[in-house]
Amino acid sequence: MMLIEDLSVGYRETPVLRGIDLKIEAGEILVLVGGSGCGKSTVLRTLAGLHRPSGGTISLDGQPIARTSAERALVFQEDGLLPWRSVRRNVELPLAIRGVSKSSRRSQALSWIERVGLGGYADHLPRELSGGMRQRVQLARTLASGPRVILADEPFGALDAQTRRAMQLLLVDVWSQQPTTIVFVTHDVDEAVFLGDRVAVLGGKPTGIRSIVDVPFPRGDGDNSAARAEILAALGSTQ
Ligand SMILES: Nc1ncnc2c1ncn2[C@@H]1O[C@H](COP(=O)(O)OP(=O)(O)O)[C@@H](O)[C@H]1O
Ligand SMILES: [Mg+2]
Incomplete structure (x- = not known):
C-alpha cells in the first residue's frame, strides 16, 4: 500500500501541490484527473522519486520512498524505446x-x-x-x-480513439491476471471511469484533492454515468 500524507510539492518558490492525502491500496487502479498544468505529472514524478517534496511523506508498505527505484515504474506518453x-x-x-x-x-x-x-x-x-x-x-x-507500482502519465494520450480503447482493454486484461498497483493520470473522464477503481479529482491553487469518486462497476465495464457526472461536477468546481 502506498500512503501519501500531507504532501506539498513546489518548483523553487512556487507551490504547486498542497495537502495531498491519499491511501492507495495494493492492486488498486487509482486514476488522477485534473486540468492541464494542475500538477498531475508533478504528483507522479514525486511518487517516482524524481522530485523531492517540500513537505509531507510518501511511503510504500511502510517504507518511506526517497529516490527512484525499479519498484515504481514511470510510463509516459512518449514510448522511450x-x-x-x-x-x-x-x-x-x-x-x-x-x-x-x-x-x-x-x-x-x-x-x-x-x-x-x-x-x-x-x-x-x-x-x-x-x-x-x-x-x-x-x-x-x-x-x-x-514493478510493485506503475505510475502512468497519460500513456495513451497520443493514440487515436480506437487504439486507445484497445490499450485500455489490454491493460485491464493484463491487470486482472496479475493485479499491480497503478496510479494512472489522464485528462479524459471516459478513460478515468473505464480504468479506475477510484478517481481522484485534482484542482485549486495550490492544487489539492477536490474529490475522490468511487467507480462501483466491475472494471472495464463500460458506461458509468453516475461516477462520470460526479467527476465532471468536481472538475467543474475547480475551474
Ligand atoms: N520543472 C519545472 N520547473 C518549474 N515549474 C514546473 C516544472 N514542471 C512543471 N512546472 C509547473 O508546475 C505546474 C504543474 O505542472 P504539471 O505537473 O506538468 O501539470 P499537469 O501534468 O497536470 O499538466 C505547472 O504550473 C507547471 O508550469
Ligand atoms: Mg502532465
Missing part, C-alpha cells in the same frame, strides 16, 4: 539491468511480447511499428520489470 534495439531487446532491458540471465530474460520478454499481442514482432525495430504497437512494447517492458 531505444530505436536501435529490437522489440525483444527493448523488453529485456530492465531484466538485463537486474542481472537476469540471458536465456531467462529472453523467454520472459517473449512471453510478455506475446501477452500484449505482439507475437511475431519480437525482432522488429520500434520504427517499424505503429504508435499503438510501440505503446504495447512499452507496456510489455514495464510489466517485465515486475
Whole structure:
C-alpha cells in the first residue's frame, strides 16, 4: 500500500501541490484527473522519486520512498524505446539491468511480447511499428520489470480513439491476471471511469484533492454515468 500524507510539492518558490492525502491500496487502479498544468505529472514524478517534496511523506508498505527505484515504474506518453534495439531487446532491458540471465530474460520478454499481442514482432525495430504497437512494447517492458507500482502519465494520450480503447482493454486484461498497483493520470473522464477503481479529482491553487469518486462497476465495464457526472461536477468546481 502506498500512503501519501500531507504532501506539498513546489518548483523553487512556487507551490504547486498542497495537502495531498491519499491511501492507495495494493492492486488498486487509482486514476488522477485534473486540468492541464494542475500538477498531475508533478504528483507522479514525486511518487517516482524524481522530485523531492517540500513537505509531507510518501511511503510504500511502510517504507518511506526517497529516490527512484525499479519498484515504481514511470510510463509516459512518449514510448522511450531505444530505436536501435529490437522489440525483444527493448523488453529485456530492465531484466538485463537486474542481472537476469540471458536465456531467462529472453523467454520472459517473449512471453510478455506475446501477452500484449505482439507475437511475431519480437525482432522488429520500434520504427517499424505503429504508435499503438510501440505503446504495447512499452507496456510489455514495464510489466517485465515486475514493478510493485506503475505510475502512468497519460500513456495513451497520443493514440487515436480506437487504439486507445484497445490499450485500455489490454491493460485491464493484463491487470486482472496479475493485479499491480497503478496510479494512472489522464485528462479524459471516459478513460478515468473505464480504468479506475477510484478517481481522484485534482484542482485549486495550490492544487489539492477536490474529490475522490468511487467507480462501483466491475472494471472495464463500460458506461458509468453516475461516477462520470460526479467527476465532471468536481472538475467543474475547480475551474
Ligand atoms: N520543472 C519545472 N520547473 C518549474 N515549474 C514546473 C516544472 N514542471 C512543471 N512546472 C509547473 O508546475 C505546474 C504543474 O505542472 P504539471 O505537473 O506538468 O501539470 P499537469 O501534468 O497536470 O499538466 C505547472 O504550473 C507547471 O508550469
Ligand atoms: Mg502532465
